[in-house]
Structures are given as C-alpha cells and as structure tokens.
Amino acid sequence: MNLFVFYLLCGVTLASCFEPRVDPLVLLDQGLVRGLRSSDGSYSSFLGIPYGLVDPDNPFGPAKEHPGFGKSIYNAYYGLTKCPQSVVYEPSSGRSRDEVLDCLRLNIFSPSAASSQHPLPVLVWIHGGDFELGYGGEYHPESLVKQNIIVVTINYRLGAYGFMCLDIPAVPGNQGLKDQYQALKWIKSNIQAFGGDPNRITLAGQGSGASSALLHLYSDQEKLYDKIIAESGSPQTVGTFAEGDVEAALKLSRHLGFITDSNEEALKFLAKTSHELVSAAAVELHLNLRPCKEKSFSGISNFVESDPFSLSNENKVRNTPVLIGETRNQHVGLTNVYGNDYFKGDPFYDKIVNNFNLDEKQLKDAVRIVRNFYIGDEPVSRFVEADLEKFDTDFDSNHPIQRLITNLLYENASPIYEYEFSYTDHTMERKASNSEELKYLFNMLRDRVRMSPENLIVIDRMTTMWANFIKYGDPTPETNDLLPVKWMPVTEDTRPYLVIDSLLELKSRINKERMAFWDLFFLKYGDRNKYYRQCDI
Secondary structure, eight states: OOHHHHHHHHOSSGGGGGSOOSSOEEEETTEEEEOEEOTTSSEEEEEEEEOOBOOTTOTTSOOBOOOOOTTSEEEOBOOOOBOOOSSOOOTTOOTTTTBOSOOOEEEEEEETTOOSSSOEEEEEEEOOSTTTSOOGGGOOOHHHHTTSOEEEEEOOOOHHHHHOOOSBTTBOSOHHHHHHHHHHHHHHHHGGGGTEEEEEEEEEEETHHHHHHHHHHHSSSOOOOSEEEEESOOTTSTTSOOOOOTTHHHHHHHHTTOOOSOHHHHHHHHHHSOHHHHHHHHHHTTOOOOOOOOOOOTTOOOSOOSOGGGOOOHHHHTTOOEEEEEETTTTOOHHHHHOGGGGGSOHHHHHHHHHBOOOHHHHHHHHHHHHHHHHTTOOSSGGGHHHHHHHHHIIIIIHHHHHHHHHHHHTTOOSEEEEEEOOOBTTTTBOSOTTGGGGGTSOOSSSOOOOOHHHHHHHHHHHHHHHHHHHHSOSOSSOOSSOOSOOOOOOTTTOEEEEESSSEEEEESTTHHHHHHHHHHHHHHGGGBSSOOGGGO
C-alpha cells in the first residue's frame, strides 16, 4: 500500500500505528475504498468494487466509467452482487435478491505480503455459466492467495443484457465481453494500489470464461495481460458462438406485451421493464444469446470481427504463455443433464444436422460414419451411455480444444501447457466431469470439497502449479515431493499433456485415435460446417 494510505490506517497519532486496524484502506482515483482483513490476517478482501456503470436508458449497450465515490469512503464488504441471470423465477424463490442491473463489480483478494515496493502477480478470473449464469463472488480463492498471488474475480453482463447482437450502433453485440475488457482496464490502472504488478496479469476462466479469455487474446483490443489459463473451453467449443438474432429485442418486447417493429422503441420498453421479466422472457423464447460476429459501425470498437474458426491475431498470440486443458469426463451423466428422452432420439443426427449444412445424402453418410465409430451397430440406449458421453465430449469440447491448441502453435504462442483433470473425489464418488477441477482451485460456495487427505494433496498440487504458471510461466519450474513430474510444454511433434489424478503422469497426444477420427471427419465435411474454415485444419 502507498505511504498516504498507511498513515490513514494509522490514524492521527503515531502511537495508533501500534494498534492494528482490521479494515485496510486503499486510495484510488475513484476515491477511498475500505476492505476487510481476514481473521488470521493473511490477506485482505475488497468486495464489490464498481468498475463501470450500466446506462439505465440502454442497459443492453456500452457501459460508462464509474464516476467515483466523492469524499465518502466506499465500504467494499459485499461481493455477492450478480448481473441478471437467465432463469425463470418463481415469485417466492427470492433468487433474484442479489441481482441488479448496476452489477459491474469486481472482488480483489490481496495477500498481506503485497505492497507497492514488492508487487505480486495477479490472476483475473472470468466466471463460466454459458454466458447466461454466474458471478464473480461465487469463487473464494483463499488457497490461491496463500500462494502469494493477488486474485480478482469479476462480474459481466449476461444473457439479453450482455449478448444481444442487433447489428445497430446502440446494441452492436458482445457487451458482456466488452464489460470484461473494461474490468481489465480498471485492474491494469488500479491493481498497483493493492500491491499487484500491472505487468504480470494472467487472464483465466473456465467454460465460457475460458472461451472469453481466449477471445480477448484474439481480439484487436489492447493486450492487458501477459498469460492465459483456459479450463474446458475455447472459442471453437460448441455453444460459444451464435449468429446474432437481429430481432431479439422485438421478440422480447412482443413476448412481454409490447408489439412494435422498431428496435429503438423495443429497447426503450425493455429498459423500463424489470430485469426478471426480460431474463425470463429470453429463456421462455429459447433465444440463443452468445458472442457473435459484429457488424462494423463508425466510432464503435468491435470485439469479435470473425467467426470462431477464422480467429487470428499472431501479433498478440506470439510468445504468450498458455495453460489449457479439460476434464476427462466432461459430459458424464447424460441422463442427469437431458433426462431419459436423450435415449429416445438420435444424438448423432441432432449434433450433425445442427452444426453442418449437408444435403440429405451427405447427412445420412456423416451420421452413419460417426455412429459406427462410437457405438457400431448398437442402438442408442443406456447400455452405450459411456460411449455417447465420449461422443458428446469429443464433439463439443475435446476436439475444439485440440484444434485451438493447433492454432495457438501455428501462431507461435509459447509455451503451451496442456492438462487433463482426471481425479475422482472418492468421498463423493464423483468422476472428473465439467467444472470439477474448480473445487480444487477455489473454495466454491455451491460445491465445497471434503477435506480428505487425498483431496488436500490435489488442492496443494493444483494451486501450486497454477500459481507457478502465474508467477513464472512454468507450472513446474522444479520437481519436488509435491510435484514429482516435470510438466513439458506442447510441441507439434510430441503434444505432451499432464494427467492430474491421485498421481501426476505425463502422456502424449490426448485421446489420439478419437481426435484423429475427427480430424479426418473435418477434412471430409469441414467446409460444410456452419463456422468452420478448411484452412484451419
């Protein structure tokens, strides 16, 4: 902390410096911010600091800079504020209590060792949730903070408020991504006041948060970070992109009883309508609100200017350290997700027809090829559920991530570290499914890990490797009893990856045969994919 803030902490007299004060105080350009010191004094938290201001007249468009706190002190005590979530609320549920349009907040966790004289590296975490759900306050990073890194978690607008793409200047699209960028600018400018190093910022996320982090890497916006961590997500993951629905505002207003053919009038109506009703309407209409390719307008900076398979920005990607990976059983438990109806349909047909523009014969042949590879002549049933899970995981996640790694290699990102999280929590008998690794990095509010000796070792290993990457760009700068295996970076020839299980193991070419199958499939049908470009293979 700077000297001025130190004296504020001490009070008026020098003697009071010897009476430790619980609440740290930080001076920013916005004004004074008071945080909370942890009970053991090992770190301070600053919760719910506003980094931007949503325009109430157009909550679907660009955010404004926060005007500051004036002469008052901002008490950064509450970090559970959420941006409106894309769910249908029951009137008595109370779930929307913490949801507000004025939601552009961030949370900072700073170790006691942090100071302006000895600044620490910074992790900026983008939450997942399919661009529909989630908030920064859900992630409690005590285990990472113990590694002497500063952690920042952020909110950004979701659903209709963050990802309507109307092809008009007022709502060009990708506002949620632009919120993230605004948060990054705030962090770059202010983190030094919290003892952070503005030149050592790692941008990270899981699921749609990972896709977001990588979209920042490929965007033309200023690079405000020096490393990337992407967990179980990439811009090429199925469900990350959507074609902008230019009639989304008209559909929402019509669904809520206001019929118009004017986007301007529809947006005015929606701005005055409660966010609960707007979010519920988007869910009921099944609007596919995701990042989109933006139309160019004079004076407006675009964030995404190409489809996900044409992303390229070698000037930013070159020499960027990237840590990337996935969970082994990303889509385990299909019946839990889709219900028994999943086995009544044809998941192979549904997946291919929704992602490829094929004529009737091509579609029949493509479905047959994929079905034969995964289940042969067996019918779709519970008896082949494990094979169907592999198909879903490969198509939606595994192969897109492998393609992304190939693109990163092509554009000279370096070094690239790949992992597969495979650990099963035997206290709950849960396989390593989607987002399971988060429990070992964060103290999750909704999914706490049981503190068995084996789980604690996994927590120590994960947080140490992630912190090493954040500090040094190398997750295993040296081997020891905790990290007995040297994690080698990816090369085109060997493609090593680290299996994170009860033990660590270095292997080569993840799911080699299955990924080779999809490489060949895309060679045959890739030019018919709705977003694919043949030159990227």
